[in-house]
Amino acid sequence: MTASKQQQFFERMATQNASYRYYLPSKPDVGRFIDNLIRFLFPITQDCRSLVASTADTYHELNNRLSCLLKPLSEHLPTDREMIVEQFFDYLPTTYEELLLDAQAISAFDPAASGVEEVIAIYPGFYAIAVYRIAHVLTDLNVPLLPRMMTEYAHSHTGIDIHPNAEIGSSFFVDHGTGVVIGETAVIGSNVKIYQGVTLGATNVAKSMASKKRHPTIEDNVIIYANATILGGRTVVGHDSMIGGNVWLTQSVEPYSRVYHTSQIEVRSLTSES
Structure with missing residues (x-):
């Protein structure tokens, strides 16, 4: 130069x-x-x-x-x-x-x-x-x-990506953890358990939403299994609920709910291609 x-x-x-x-x-x-x-x-x-x-x-x-x-x-x-x-x-x-x-x-x-x-x-x-x-x-x-x-x-x-502005209650349990994302305006109650790959994210990432609540609320005693994605500032997971693995959730669920991702199982015949 x-x-x-x-x-x-x-x-x-x-x-x-x-x-x-x-x-x-x-x-x-x-x-x-x-x-x-x-x-x-x-x-x-x-x-x-x-x-x-x-x-x-x-x-x-x-x-x-x-x-x-x-x-x-x-x-x-x-x-x-x-x-x-x-x-x-x-x-x-x-x-x-x-x-x-x-x-x-x-x-x-x-x-x-x-x-x-x-x-x-x-x-x-x-x-x-x-x-x-x-x-x-x-x-x-x-x-x-x-x-x-x-x-x-x-x-x-x-x-594990936890934004410091998130609100998290007592006795929080993140198991394995790799890939967990907890957004800035997420609110998490007490005795919540989260497994690897869980995202508590936003449905709208526009800069104009920066001052709004964009991430979900998880009430007390909720379990969220691996790779579940829960989005939106108005989404509330009611207390004592269980969110199964790979669930995609953008709406609130009542307390004591069980939300599952249903897998499709096909049994091949013996004459089918192996």
Whole structure:
């Protein structure tokens, strides 16, 4: 590249860089904060090379890390970033109890789980839920973009896409999880179980619908089996319902409903082509 073309390229980048509304922390820093916070809450896995710090020292370092993550967003925050850090950590005991309920629900209902330790240390569903609940606190504190960076970090590691703005009740169970999508305005009650490939999505993806409720409401005690797709902001799955695998649902169902996808079975005769 000639010097003149190089200079033109640099000027083009500078113009574009000046047009951005937001600056953000790096993805690796966001990921490290998430993983260190989860390890702080649940010190079940150990890094062979890390030094063991006191709980108080680790807690203080996590406060500093979150403040650092918020720094590039300072001008877009609703209040001083140190106040947001304080509010976030004030809520951390509640987040901890919520995550214990999630881990206990997964352990109780998955026959393959040996206990909450396995769920916390190994299960991608629990990891995605943990990151969602952490990010959702920041969403409630009106922090822009950083919560989405957190849940997309979990998405990249688990294949589970939970928008941080979604509302999810207690004792949430995502089994296997790969391919699960939970949209921004989805509302999920307590004791809900979701299997792999489930989509809680929108029927209309127009930008003009951004401020509307576009995703379904799932009431308490619902089970949604693999690859079911439930769409629409007015769609409500009533409590204690079961949605079978591969169901496509765009209308509400009453409580205690059972919705199935019916397969067509044909038995070939012995003389038919094999």
